[in-house]
Amino acid sequence: MAIQAQLYSENLGFSLGGSQEWVDNGCGGFNGSCFNLQQHQQQYMQQLQSQQEQIQGQRNYQNFFLDNSLMGSTLKNSPNYGFSHSLASQFDNQRQEIDQFITLQSERLRLVLQEQRKQQLAALMRKVESKALALLRQKDEEIAKATNRAMELEDFLRKLEMENQAWQRVAKENEAKVMSLNHTIEQIKEKACGIFSEDAESCCDDNMGNREEGTGENRGGGGEGEEDEEDSTSNMVCRGCNSRNSCVLLLPCRHFCSCKACEGFFDHCPVCQTEKKGWIEARIF
Known part of the structure; x- marks a missing residue:
């Protein structure tokens, strides 16, 4: 039974050592998908559970063997009681070693899985950060374009306002010029009307004088009066x-x-x- 326990411990160490090598190699490739990692973990846990069941069965068998051997030695009062006791102590030592080995391998597996989980989370965070940075850069570019467009529109509106003010000034100046010209025209018309009335009065006065002179001259002769009338009509x-x-x-x-x-x-x-x-x-x- 000691040889069988030793062989079983060696087989267990080989299987766990292979699992450790599988862990050291990155669980079949860390760059693989999460589904493969979970599948390997499930297989390893099933293997570990089956080994624990086998160890438990071996323990039960050893306990049964020890109980039978102790009962037989007690009934027969054989002198091999010391050998049976030493064999039982060896079984206990092997059982403790197996328990310690299983505990150690379980702790190693827990640490490896925890480290793998951290690495997966770190890789996921790197991917999320890269995508977030790309989106942020895109949004920053859009914001910069919108800002430039807003500045261009503000400049355009400012130019339109300046042009509007310039046209308003031109319109006011033209309106003032028109009003000034209208006022000047009115003044010229008033002056012209006054001048025309004065000229008409002077012409009337001249005609009255000429008529009086003509009447006096007509008394002496009518030829000169006819000449004055012809001059006035020619004018x-x-x-x-x-x-x-x-x-x-x-x-x-x-x-x-x-x-x-x-x-x-x-x-x-x-x-x-x-x-x-x-x-x-x-x-x-």
Whole structure:
């Protein structure tokens, strides 16, 4: 029985040693899938359980053998009682050694499995961190693009606001210019109306004087009166076409010497050759 126990311990050591070598080699390759690792662990646990059952059966057999041997030695009062006692002590020592070996192997297996679990968790964390870093970089790039786009839009809006303000200033300036021109035109019209009224009064006064002189001269002779009437009618004729009556007052010389149709052809006054700045249409009834 001692030889059988020793052989069984050697076989157990070989099987556990193979398991230890399997553990040292990374459980069949740590880079494999978690399913293979769990399968190997289950196989090893089943093997360990079967070995424990065999050891328990051997213990029971040894206990039965010891009980029978002790009973036989007691009944027969044989002198081999010391040998049986030494054999029983050897069995106890072997049993303790086997228990210690199983405990040691179980502790080693627990440590190896714990280390493998740590390595698996570390590898999983590295993968998760790499993916998280990639996602963070992608999000950072998207945020940078969105920030640049927002800055571009802000610059564009700022330019639009500046252009809007510039156009508003131009519109206000143009409005002020229009108002100033309208005011100037109104003033010119008022001045022209005043000048025309003064010229009309002076013309009326001259005509009245000429008429009085004409009446005095007509008493002496009628030829000179007819010549004055011809001169006045010639002064009212347009200097451009010499056919239509003058109805345009040229500015600033204030000469009444053009019709409306011929006004555009005159850059200078045909009477005094003064540069034309403007004109006013006068209606004489």
